[in-house]
Amino acid sequence: MQEHDTSWVRTEMALSQQAPAGVRGLGAWIRKNLIASTGDTILTIVGIVLVAMILPQIINWAFINAQWTGTDRTFCATVAQGGIQPDGWSGACWAFVNAKFGQFMFGRYPIDERWRPILVAVLFVVLLVPLLIPRVPRKGLNAILFFLVLPIVAFILLTGGVFGLLHVETPLWGGLLVTLSLSFVGIAVSLPIGIVLALGRRSKMPIVKTLCVVFIETVRGIPLITVLFMASVMLPLFLPAGVTFDKLLRALIGVSLFAAAYMAEVVRGGLQAIPKGQYEGADSLGLGYWQKMGLIVLPQALKLVIPGIVNTFIGMFKDTSLVYIIGMFDLLGVVKLHFSDANWATPQxxxxxxxxxxxxxxxxxxxxxxxSMFTERRLDTSYKR
Known part of the structure; x- marks a missing residue:
């Protein structure tokens, strides 16, 4: 039997070596990202020039000449050197923000009761942070507390009327409290409803498919302002005499349904991106419809459309400012409301x-x-070469 020479076979792993000096460090990053080509170099130079022109003015306005404390408009009309600047461009008037900060956060919520929204905010953060960290265990219990228990506790704390708590009507709510309330409820409600609508639009049952298509296309075809007006002004006209809904509740329903229609199209795009073989493989295993969707298809589809889902959430968070037109004051609405305060009437x-x-x-x-970017990287199972 012929013997083979194995002296050339490595018996130990090769030692790791550092990358060449030319491909690591700050210099390599600059060459790769800023001056890799002539066009990149020109754009980099133009960007540096623009930053050099704009940034000093921003720093000067926002920090150096800004007025941080004060009790009325006269403090914001006086520059740091003591002179009066008639056009108001001396610096930012952070004294105004400082004086109105409580109302920017809570609106007209009673001052003695503001510990209640603060407690809700603390509970929100305490439950949200572990839910977002992958390594924290007991995600199921955490999700139940966050999505089911917290809304009930928050409703009791914020509205009161029970357990000796003073009842606070929702017209007194305002500022960031309203913005976060609308956003949280809209996000929590629009995603599951959007998934159901997306599945219904792809259903083979004509009635279910038609209803879902009509709802999605109708809502997506009208602006959110119209939906809010319908929920706030038109809806009470169709209710029996003496029956009404809280204005905040109507806004919550309008925002949630509006976002759900857009979410349905995002999820439907993910469902269409799943290869047909995944559906056939699930059928070959004898899985029912909901097992197939819940265990095989939806996890893959939702992973593909994470950017679209988060984009819808971000758009909805910003669109909450539109409730200002129906007499509710979110953060932006409260800020604009206080512009009319004569004690703070300055351009700044x-x-x-x-x-x-x-x-x-x-x-x-x-x-x-x-x-969203962190979640995408964590769930990315593709091989990168």
Whole structure:
């Protein structure tokens, strides 16, 4: 029997080596992302010039010449050097935001009772953070507490009227409290309803499919303002005499159904992207319709459309500002309402308030976007070469 020479076979793993100096470090990143080509270099130079022109003015307005404390408009009309700036461009009036901060957060919610929305916010964060961290165990119990128990506790705490709590009518709610309430309920309700509508639109039962198509196309064909007007003004006209619904509840229903119609189309796109073999494989295993959808198809479809789902959530979060037209004051509505305060009537008051509201909206939207990207990377099972 012929013997083979195996002296060339490696018996130990090769030691890891660092990447060449030319492909790592800050210099390599700059060459790859900023000056990789002539066009990239030109765009980089233009971007640096624009930042150099704009950034100093922003820093000067927002920080250096800004007025951080004060009790009325005179503080915001005075620059740091002591002179008066008639056009109001001296700096941001953060004193206005500081003075009105409580109303920006809670609206006209009674000051002595504001511990209740603060407690709800603490419970919301305490239950949400473990739900978002993959390594934290007992996700099922956490989801039950967050989606089922928390809404009940929040409703009792915020409205009161029981357990010795003072009843606070929803017209007194406002600011970020209304924005987050509408957004949370809209997100929690629109996703499951959107999934059901998407499945119904792909159903082989004519009546179910027709109803879902009519609902989706009707809602998507009209603006949210119309839906809110219908929920706030027209709906009471169709109710029996003496029967009415809370205005906040009507807004919640309108926003949720509107978002559900868009969510249905996002989910339907994910369902259509699933290869036919997945459906056939599930059928070959003898799985029923709901088993096939719940165990095989929907998990894959929802993973594919995470960006679209989060995009719908972000759009809905920003669209909550439209409730201002039906007499409800969310964060932006409360900020705009206080522009008419004569004690703070300066050009910088409006600019500072709008910048503050924009920053709060951006903060929440950016957080949702970043977590969406994290979820996509975690669920990505494709092989990267």
């Amino acid at each position: 008051t409006a600019r500072s308030g709008l910048v503050f509201a924009a920053f709060v909206f951006w903060l929440f939207c950016f957080g949702m976007s970043r977590y």
